[in-house]
Amino acid sequence: MAECHPVGFQWVVEARYRGAKVFHIDPRFTRTSALADRYVPIRVGSDIVLLGALINHVLENELDFREYVLAYTNASMIVSEEYRDTEDLDGLFSGFDPETRTYDPATWSYEGAPEEAAAGERAEQMDHGREHADMGGPDQYGAGGASANPRPMKDPTLRHPRCVYQILRRHFARYTPELVAELCGISPEDFAELAETVTTNSGRERTTMWVYSVGWTQHTVGAQYIRAASILQLLLGNIGRPGGGILALRGHASIQGSTDIPTLFNILPGYLPMPHAHQHETLDDYLARAGGDTGFWGRKRSYMVSLLKAWWGDAATEDNDFRFDHLPRLTGDHGHYSTVMGQIDGTVKGYFVVGENPAVGSAGGRAQRLGLANLEWLVVRDLTLVETATFWKDGPELETGEMRTEDIGTEVFFVPAASHVEKDGTFTNTQRLLQWREKALDPPGDCRSDLWFFYHLGKLLKERITSGEIDRPLRELTWDYPEEGVHGDPSASAVLREIGGVGPDGRALSDYTELKPDGSTQCGCWIYCGVYADEVNQAARRRPGREQSPEAPEWGWAWPANRRILYNRASADPEGRPWSERKAYIYWDEKKGEWTGPDVPDFEKTKPPGYRPPEGALAEAALSGTDPFIMQADGKGWLYAPAGLVDGPLPAHYEPFESPVRNPLYAQQDNPARRIYPRPESPYNPVGAPRFPYVLTTYRLTEHHTAGGMSRPLAYLAELQPELFCEVSPTLAAELGLANGDWATIVTSRTAIEARVLVTERVRPLRIQGRTVHQIGLPYHWGWGSGGLVTGDIANDLMPLALDPNVYIQESKATTCDVRPGRRPRGRDLLALIEEYRHG
Amino acid sequence: MAERMGFFTDTSICIGCKACEVACKEWNQLPDDGFVFEATSYDNTAALGASTWRHVAFIEQQPVWMPDGDPMSHGGPVPHSGPMSHGGPMPDGGSMPHGGESVFEVGRDGRWLMSSDVCKHCTNAGCLDVCPTGAIFRTEFGTVVVQPDICNGCGYCVPACPFGVIDRREGDGRAWKCTMCYDRLRGGLEPACAKACPTDSIQFGPLDELRERAAARVDTLHAAGHTEARLYGESPGDGVGGMGAFFLLLDEPEVYGLPPDPVVPTRDLPAMWGWAGAAIATMAAAVAASFLGGRSR
């Protein structure tokens, strides 16, 4: 966190100042470890073992926050008799189809759930083939997840063998401190200290928070890492309370914004799922699946209709399904890596790359560039001439002779972009806080903002389209922002206002509960509804912290409804009283008959704790006064996920796709549902192959940014870390004859790259399953271009194309490799070396 | 003169982000200092210099394990001049099973010390004392500033600084160092480096106030068992009369590249002239004797 979120890390420093105890769990001793109370080294890719052992520790010693768990989680719900656990099936859950490598989640549901039918129906639809089966996860449901029976059978004594609590106990029973030592390389003493600290710092009086970023996500089991942390935090009562939570540190500035108003293929603004070409025929069909009918997703029609109204305005009416048909449709996985395969196969012919540098930043660099070289046209919008725009004239494949400029037919358009200081707009940060920024200076030369680009591109397209039916979606699209300045920049605040929503009177809305299903409101993103409340740009508020409460509600604006802590109803007990004075946050004021506290209650303000929903109630009315998780169909925190994940209802430890060791837990070595692309462009390192004995992980440096397009061209940053280096332990350095400051070559089945050697005891060999496992660390910020002030080989060229099946993130944190002293071979010799390694 | 302003750099909360280095370069529009991979932890800046007025040091320290498994005693000087030698007591003196046969090869928490160094703005500043042109002067904030339009590049200030701070820039010929953002101070702004520091490791303010704050911080750390915490340069009684930029360190100053007991060279200037006088007398006597005493020859 100190490395990648140094400004946010000041609060960790501050917390330590005030007595918080900070653990840092990381394969390398980093700048974060330096400021932590305790550093816990871990083998990459083994965190589920550690988290599982913590869960086991809590369950076996009954250290869970029982009142919280009983009232607010699904611990007591009874799961279907058909459900089989990894413990029964040696690493698989029930419902696995080995042929398609996908799960049918039907058997994971609660006992006697009415959704069985729906689930069955879904299974049927999956028969359409693999691509549809892919859609069993968030692609299908959006963030709302699958609807689950809001009132399944329960056993409040938690003794029923099929209640979630008991399933958890059995599932995690073998995650012991001994296993942690064996697989993670964490000593029993360290584990004991961590377990003790986490549990004693949870409960009524205290809370523990977990903070993670891509060290937990870039794995074939990334989503399940987060699930494991969620289970632990729910058991300890650490969600929805101040000082609790599982905090994702997001990446690029406003990467949070770019998932809220998504640049992702499978969701629409506000985490509504993208409609599917074959499954979703009408708005009603779509809504039947887009999240549950109970809880706040129950208002999905209002969210969706308001979105359609924002986009198609008057053309969207009740009669024409509000132009639902105008939305594009998915036909399968259109994620980044599948698209690259499409490029290589020739099915993807044109490509926009906007603010991304996949030739350096994406795994399997060679495959990325092969794809780019096979396009008809490519548009790159960036601040500088990044490698993705210049691969055809100076990429590494030219050196090896795999590509020749004259053979590359891709027509490349480079469109210079304005940087964030050269335009107005918002950043949405990790805390869901929208912060408005003013333009500080005009962009140089031909550089224009992305907003300008898409707006004017849209205008040009609108000019060129026909009156035919096929062009109707574009023709009817509202595209009428006020233009400002000499270049006709569309007003960013007008866009924000549209996103924030307007009512029938044309006035800005103040809250998403005001959105209507009848087309009388429009809103570009329901969770942002209210950002322009009272016709004020709420994101631009900047009242200093010292002039307001610690929650600083008047600094920027947090979605939804300016809430700082989500699910904060859970900060009070079922009766609505604070769990403790120390941790009081949102509580029920009996006299006033409303929820109150320093934050905006994440609950209907006047719904009393004693509220019980009438039979057949829908949306939030279906949740009781003790259901804090209002986005869930049942209002509960899910210890066990009966639906919504494609690789199992519970996290289980699987080895990274490329691992030096066998999974001792199950016969199932790796995530059975993981996504791989077994093709000649992306060969894999065999498990346990002696020629790839070392574990390789990649990461960031404070001094650089991601693929380097923003830091390598800047002398002040580039001089601070001028060269690609690999971090190795003194033991490994001695073993291999690597000298500090000299060169090393790192090899995988994909390619070999060279890096300077940094011998450091911050990287430690670990004893895993009785043998020493060496880990090698590699920052990934270098490339050959982007101004060329400093250059270096591309770490991502080493990385495999193995993805988490839920979110399609690549496993760039854990792979295997070989290391040798000296520089890598050049040209054809490099290919010869790789050939050797590929065939062992 | 306005109140004396200064820096208190609390290295115990430095995260090594180098924002101070970059902010300084950005504000003062300094040239880059070359692109050299130094292979010294995360420090590729190497040292303060004419074009680097803030320098963040990175010191990796690991417990040293003796063959019998006992951690080496940490008292006294450690017989290594290398960076990896372990310095000072561990923050918590944790004990660990030793390497070799046990599950874990290396002890657990090492230390990675980080510290942002800068011109000390000495009370008795060697650079200022020796500057023959008056290019270096003391400002109304009690800081020491070089006026580049007066500096003649004689280079005398360079070896006169007991901290190796000031340096002459190649190709420019003049001497440069931190100005404590004299321009910003005059404009009522805090220095760029302090402003950019996310953790407040660099604290800027009236020196007296900073000294109090620092003393309190040391007390807190000592109370928390971090007895290795110490102040460096806060005492007006030291060899430079106290530093306008002083530090809280977690190890001996030399580990951070700082002189343990710096002295302003001009402290001994009167004595030096005295010895020069004696030498002059010797010269005179020698010449006189040669001419007068040598009559016989």
Add this chain to the structure above:
Amino acid sequence: MSRGTRERAVAPEAEFRSYYGRPVIKRPIWHVPHMPVYLYLGGLSGASSLTAIMAGLTGRPHLARTARIAAAAGAALGTGFLVAELGRPMRFLNMLRVFKPTSPMSVGSWILAAQGGLSAVAAASAVTGILPAAGDAAALATGVTGPLTATYTAVLVADTAVPAWHEGYRELPFLFAGSALASAGAVGMLAAPRTEAGPARAVALIGAAVETAAASALEHRLGLVGEPYRQGRAGRLLRAARALTVGGGLLTLLAGRSRVATVASGLSLTAGALCTRFGVLEAGRASAADPKFTVVPQRERLDSGAPAPSSGR
């Protein structure tokens, strides 16, 4: 700054700690040969002034004239080397805009300016015969500025944080004084007629003795900080200096009437004086480059419980 030099596996010889073996202080940036040659010329000029006065007073006109010329040439050439060190003449004049007692370089600039002017007048008068009274007065005045010119440079280098220089502030003035005498004596021996050269030889001999004694004191009295004077390049230079000076001295004693031996001894002493100056610069550089010389004495001071007191200003 040691950019690009990569310290690997630092040998654990001295018991001290440092930051990657990097120097604590900056090494003096003065150039070779400018700086040492300037030091030599200043010494030559200063001691020659004294010789000139005494030669004048004791009725050795040739020697007096030669010495006046040497004093003037030394000061003028020295100024030239100083200007070369600074880069531009204006930069020397710059220093004469202020007088700063705390800066030996400022003081020295005035001394050098005075010595340069006075010795030039003295020499010009001696050469041309014009204004003899003024010439004599100027020459007499160099009796003050001359020895200052020869020794202020010792204060100049000692008034730095460079350990080998600073700690040698007692010995360096004698080293420079001795060396200056030897240089001036040598020039006198070489240039003056035999009949008048006797005192010049004596000056050279005493100078050589003082120089040798001071160098030896520097090497041995300073403890660890004397090491740079004994080792490496500086050690070699100073050993050469000693050989040349002692050899030159002995040769002077033995030269008798031999012109060849006299020339050889004069040259030897001159070379010795030059080597001394180069050696001193090198020793300073070496002591600055190795953190040992900064850290160890300071650490010892601290550990003995007697840290450096403030200068109390």
